[in-house]
Amino acid sequence: MTHLSPDQIVDVAEGCAGGAAKAHAAECASCRARVESLVDAVRLAESDPQAEPSPLFWTHLAARIGEAVRRERVRAPFWRSWDRRLAPIGALAVLLMAAGIGLRMWPAPPAGVAPAQEAAAGDSAQAIFESAPDVEAADDPSWLLVSDLSAQVSVEEAEAAGALPQPGGAEKAMLQLDREERIELARLLREAIGTRAPASPPGPGA
């Protein structure tokens, strides 16, 4: 004969067992004893009464939990508390990256240029113009075409067409020029203001 399983005994003790389990418990003394033992144990467990706090306690507890929840709410997540500490490091990293990119983009000085002159070349756009070797003016047809066309356009028309540079645009454009373009720009500027740079860097005895 198969006796009742623990969950069937629980079902019989709680009065929710199926017909077969109930019938077995009625016939089997062993299973009936286990059911009675279980009911007795439940009664024993229930003999530990629930202590009830005073009604005021609930108001106090609810207020206390409410305060704790609100403290939790205003407390910033850890990544937000860290970002202030990490901000200087982040800024430094950005600066270093920018400096690295700038150095890579900066044109290398021509071979044979003195170190002092090389340093001066990095100082400013003016320094570039001053240190750039003179090149022969090449009358590029495309430059002439652009020059002719732009001479026929008034400033107002250019502004209406959005062709005028934005503030800071000249500096931005300068940074995008490659070495050859900067040298050419320097030559054009010198030509426009009527000065000429020395054809070669001054020698030590000059």
Added chain:
Amino acid sequence: MQPDWTLTVVPSTQDESGRDAPLSELDDRRLVEVCLGGRVEAFDVIVERHQRAVYRLCSRFVRRHEDAADLTQEVFLRAYRGLRRFRGDATLTTWLYRIGVNVCLNQVSGRKMEETPLEDAPHLAAASDDPASSLARTQEGARVRAAVARLPRKQRATLILRVYQDLSHREIALALGTTVGAVKANFFHALGNLKKILAEEAMRKS
């Protein structure tokens, strides 16, 4: 076939007639939505509604009233932090019980429980007018409580949820993340062990 879109329900406290319903009139699921929508007062209502059940659960795991209050606060704080994880598969009560059992078992095993029975705390209401029977019941209750505390973790949690919190086997299964069959088997063995521990204790004293 499942749709590839999801429907987002915007939390609203308005009833069918369009008027703002008081938070205390909303059901638990709606309160959770409103709280997730940024109104922390909705959580106050949840606390108000469930603090007794959670406190009673916690007070079954610890002896001191202060410890039970601390554990209750911890349960609600964890619930608040994890409110987004409440999907409504179970009732909010069952979900809180689940958190409560985890908090209690972890906290209780992590520190030495105080030996002062809850009934000795002066703020707790006396359950009986007759001092002799009250004392006898207190002693019996303390004996049972000590025996329950010696049960294995799952058996202890199952017995507490079934006998003292009056949860169904299905609710206990949801709260403990197990099956109904396992809950019944645990309950059966918990009661058997309880009787055994109490019998051993009685023999030792005699």
